[in-house]
Amino acid sequence: MTHWKKILQNSINSPAELTRHFDIDDTVLEATCASFPMRINSYYLGLIQSVNDPLWKQAVPDPMELNDSICIPDPLAEEHLSPVPNLVHKYPDRVLFLVASECAMYCRFCTRKRKVGTPSMLITEESIEAGIRYIREHKKIREVLISGGDPLLLSDRKLDSLLTRLRAIPTVEVIRIGTRIPCTLPMRVTKKLARMLKKHHPLYINTHFNHPRELTTEAIQACELLANAGIPLGCQTVLLKGVNDDPLILKELFLGLLRMRVKPYYLFQGDLTRGTNHFRTHTQNGIKIMRQLIGTISGMAIPTFALDAPGGKGKIPLTPNYILSSNKELSFRNYSGKLCSYPENGDPI
Ligand SMILES: *Cc1c(COP(=O)(O)O)cnc(C)c1O
Numbered sequence: 045m046t047h048w049k050k051i052l053q054n055s056i057n058s059p060a061e062l063t064r065h066f067d068i069d070d071t072v073l074e075a076t077c078a079s080f081p082m083r084i085n086s087y088y089l090g091l092i093q094s095v096n097d098p099l100w101k102q103a104v105p106d107p108m109e110l111n112d113s114i115c116i117p118d119p120l121a122e123e124h125l126s127p128v129p130n131l132v133h134k135y136p137d138r139v140l141f142l143v144a145s146e147c148a149m150y151c152r153f154c155t156r157k158r159k160v161g162t163p164s165m166l167i168t169e170e171s172i173e174a175g176i177r178y179i180r181e182h183k184k185i186r187e188v189l190i191s192g193g194d195p196l197l198l199s200d201r202k203l204d205s206l207l208t209r210l211r212a213i214p215t216v217e218v219i220r221i222g223t224r225i226p227c228t229l230p231m232r233v234t235k236k237l238a239r240m241l242k243k244h245h246p247l248y249i250n251t252h253f254n255h256p257r258e259l260t261t262e263a264i265q266a267c268e269l270l271a272n273a274g275i276p277l278g279c280q281t282v283l284l285k286g287v288n289d290d291p292l293i294l295k296e297l298f299l300g301l302l303r304m305r306v307k308p309y310y311l312f313q314g315d316l317t318r319g320t321n322h323f324r325t326h327t328q329n330g331i332k333i334m335r336q337l338i339g340t341i342s343g344m345a346i347p348t349f350a351l352d353a354p355g356g357k358g359k360i361p362l363t364p365n366y367i368l369s370s371n372k373e374l375s376f377r378n379y380s381g382k383l384c385s386y387p388e389n390g391d392p393i
């Protein structure tokens with residue numbers, strides 16, 4: 045068995061197993077695990093330093109997950125926007141194609157918590173074939189976003205076959221893979237995987253790191269293999285209360301990612317997914333953090349802070365407001381708070 049498969053097999057799947065590593069009362073977590081799956085592989089477990097640290101909070105079930113009366117199972121209306129199972133067509137020119145039901149870890153804040161890692165997420169060769177057929181028949185689809193679950197948990201052979209079939213569709217210009225593997229199980233990124241992915245360019249990968257302590261030697265190596273295969277790397281971070289809702293932590297994360305050739309792409313406001321309400325912060329907190337970062341660090345390290353609008357209405361950028369007034373002259377505050385203005389020319393169109 046390969047190295048990464050052993051690590052995955054060595055996952056903790058129940059609170060009782062946690063007591064071998066941490067001094068906690070596991071019985072209070074049992075009910076949570078009955079509703080939402082738990083998986084912490086031995087690599088990510090090794091990154092947790094103490095109970096309730098930022099990595100613990102992402103990985104270990106919390107009774108608060110069951111104490112969520114505000115949120116709903118599918119806030120982005122993904123099921124409603126699926127013309128065929130496991131394919132979400134929300135925007136005119138791109139689709140989200142769910143091709144795997146498992147992840148290397150089940151993140152407590154997952155937006156697809158309702159189904160990821162549960163039997164209700166049924167992905168079969170038939171559902172994948174139906175998705176490919178839909179993409180082939182809808183010629184306006186320029187980009188396919190492969191997600192799940194985690195697509196990089198598929199075998200090299202299965203993933204190669206899927207990418208080959210998508211590449212054979214002339215109207216598909218770009219393929220994008222969404223994966224948390226470089227963060228949660230970086231040893232899955234082997235030289236063989238990188239060599240296979242390289243055949244399917246233009247291929248982009250958006251990964252998902254939330255805390256600077258996740259930027260380990262192993263994660264750096266995984267991203268290096270992918271970047272050296274010519275794959276542009278982006279990162280989709282989720283703003284999480286008690287994990288990374290702090291400008292200094294996000295600054296360290298974004299600058300660290302940039303050094304790894306990973307471009308911070310989105311910083312997401314928490315979705316209204318049932319079981320995740322304890323992670324949500326006020327949108328103003330995120331906007332305030334962005335205001336502190338924009339201009340003070342490289343623009344390359346700045347993601348777009350956005351929320352995914354309830355009901356599948358799409359992503360809405362949440363940007364600090366720099367404009368104070370606009371008329372014949374646009375006046376605003378710059379990144380350091382200084383007042384300045386810009387004379388306009390003519391009338392707006
Ligand atoms: C987020 C998302 C996309 C991709 O949006 P981008 O802004 O291009 O990153 C596409 N489809 C669905 C359903 C999404 O949720």
Ligand code: SF4
Nearest residue numbers: 147150151154193224
């Ligand atoms: S890796 Fe992504 S899809 Fe999987 S549990 Fe974590 S957030 Fe959800």
